[in-house]
Amino acid sequence: MIQKLLVANRGEIAARVMRTAHALGIGTVAVYSDPDADAPFVALADEAVRLPGASPSETYLRSDLVIAAAQATGADAVHPGYGFLSENAGFARDCAAAGLTFVGPSPEAIASMGSKLEAKALMGAAGVPVLPGATVTDDTDLDAVAEKIGFPVLVKAAFGGGGRGMRIVRSSAELADAVDGARREAASAFGDGTVFLERFVEDPRHVEVQIVGDTHGEVVHLFERECSIQRRYQKIVEESPSPAVDDALRAELGAAAVAAGKAIGYTGAGTVEFVLDHDGQFFFLEVNTRLQVEHPVTELVTGLDLVALQLRVAEGHPLPAEVTGARIDGAAIEVRLYAEDVPAGYLPATGTLHRFAMPDLPGLRVDSGVTDGSVVSPHYDPMLAKVIAHGGTRAEAARTLARALAQAGIHGVTTNRDLLVGILRDDEFLAGGTDTGYLPRHPELVTPEPDDGEPVRAVAAALALQAEHRRDAKVLRGLPSGWRNVGGPPQSVSYTVGDRTLEVSYAFRREGLAAHVNGSGRLDDEIRSHGAAPHSVTLETSGVRRTYAIHRADGHTFVDGPDGSSAFTDVPRFADPNAVAHAGSLLAPMPGTVVRVLASTGDSVTAGAALVVLEAMKMEHTVAAPVDGVVGELHVSPGDQVETRQVLAVVEDPAEVTDARGATA
The missing domain is CATH 3.30.470.20 (ATP-grasp fold, B domain)
Structure with a gap:
């Protein structure tokens, strides 16, 4: 009987395994990386052991540290969840050698399916229908193998899954780059860059x-x-x-x-x-x-x-x-x-x-x-x-x-x-x-059509903000913001949604609410306020009443209603001029690691040309030139860690780029 179970995983699957273990009367142990120190699965476990570091390779993929944690806490079994060490035959063997019950198939069964090509051969011998394919080695004639299989072909990681290390190839011209990219991704995600080609079945x-x-x-x-x-x-x-x-x-x-x-x-x-x-x-x-x-x-x-x-x-x-x-x-x-x-x-x-x-x-x-x-990090x-x-x-x-x-x-x-x-x-x-x-x-x-309900939700956000201000006012708390006996200019507040700006103006008149978004699309003929509080606003538009839940946090306003949800970024009244990136800047779309830099300072590039390849959450992402021009600045090198919206490079008008002698490039 298993008495104490170490879960060698993280996130929702770790918590899910622990809940069942607890229901069966089994104690649980969590292992966690530094970014996961405050994660719910750690709190759910009876005991927890830190794995110092952040990346999977130094934490959740360290079988020696996981087994040491099991031994230190007296666990007698290990559940691997999915991903990480779950399909690692060596880890299953190490658990057995340490006297731990591995909750999964035998190491031999895992090993037999660890290589997708060997697995296909074994399944074919068992009478299970299989697709033709071939392993890629350094000596493989890619074009010959692909022609034999027949285009389109699928490049796949031999050891792994989840779509990582996978590319569809429809012609020989794409093949070499697809194989190289799949190998890098597979090596990063699974520790082994072996890939193979397989016939691709269209839209199965x-x-x-x-x-x-x-x-x-x-x-x-x-x-x-x-x-x-x-x-x-x-x-x-x-x-x-x-x-x-x-x-x-x-x-x-x-x-x-x-x-x-x-x-x-x-x-x-x-x-x-x-x-x-x-x-x-x-x-x-x-x-x-x-x-x-x-x-x-x-x-x-x-x-x-x-x-x-x-x-x-x-x-x-x-x-x-x-x-x-x-x-x-x-x-x-x-x-x-x-x-x-x-x-x-x-x-x-x-x-x-x-x-x-x-x-x-x-x-x-x-x-x-x-x-x-919870903090969503780029590591997982x-x-x-x-x-x-x-x-x-x-x-x-x-x-x-x-x-x-x-x-x-x-x-x-x-x-x-x-x-x-x-x-x-x-x-x-x-x-x-x-x-x-x-x-x-x-x-x-x-890529859906523009959200028709967004302007109304922006008004709801603005009215909730004014209600918050009135709630916190020292005097005349019962009057709405901007109230004048003889009228006056409307109140205004601005939000951004992606790269768009929404300017909301509103005023409480004797005849009711008057509201505008971006100076047009008058809403006052069809909008009525039935109550505004810091966390809830009820509006009526075109005869339909809806109540919106408002949540403000960290410079953002979140509005949820029956007609949809919006996330607005609050725009300060006095903007920081340094916060605006130079025109032509390539900005990192997410935190990650620079894998490749495909251009040098002074190179002429066209809009859409790949300049930098980032890796985040075990997937590669290409950052392309935003405009035609010349690479005037290059701020990153392979291996660099970057943050969201960090400037990677700047593509400039050729007339503005000068060489070291001051001549126009």
């Missing part, structure tokens, strides 16, 4: 099957999950069951997954991933020898706790009847709520999460690694939470989940919330039309 469905095996030779499947909606090759919407899978196909997929599990003697919870083409044919992708991020949808439709099953299998128990006889009950959908700027190309976002509040709705589950005040994956809804039907689950996200208070960090709500309310999604080409077919979800 990504369907995976949950398997569970015990130490007595039993392997069963717990049905499929649909994970086709992805960005940057990473899943953002997952559901069970798949809308594309009928009973016959479910039986075929389940049988193939069980065959894969038995071929490697699988124990514990794992996932066999497939691509499903438009003709209903499926092909093996990989076996994830760990718990998946999307495991909650399987738990909700089966009523099983997969972490509890992992722990009981690790203790040697056979699979119980509720597992071998599991059935599907209703439908469940999960979305991954990321800190990222979707219209900017899914750039990771960082900052302080001033508020994180989800509504309490029937059928809703939130697995979160953050809380009010930017996922804030998994939000999951279960309903009697797929449509009911989607409706509940969309409402929960729309009503949530998420303040301080840019997120993909609007994208997720748009997907869940989209007709094609609701009709089951999900494949990996879904998001490219729906650019309106990625």
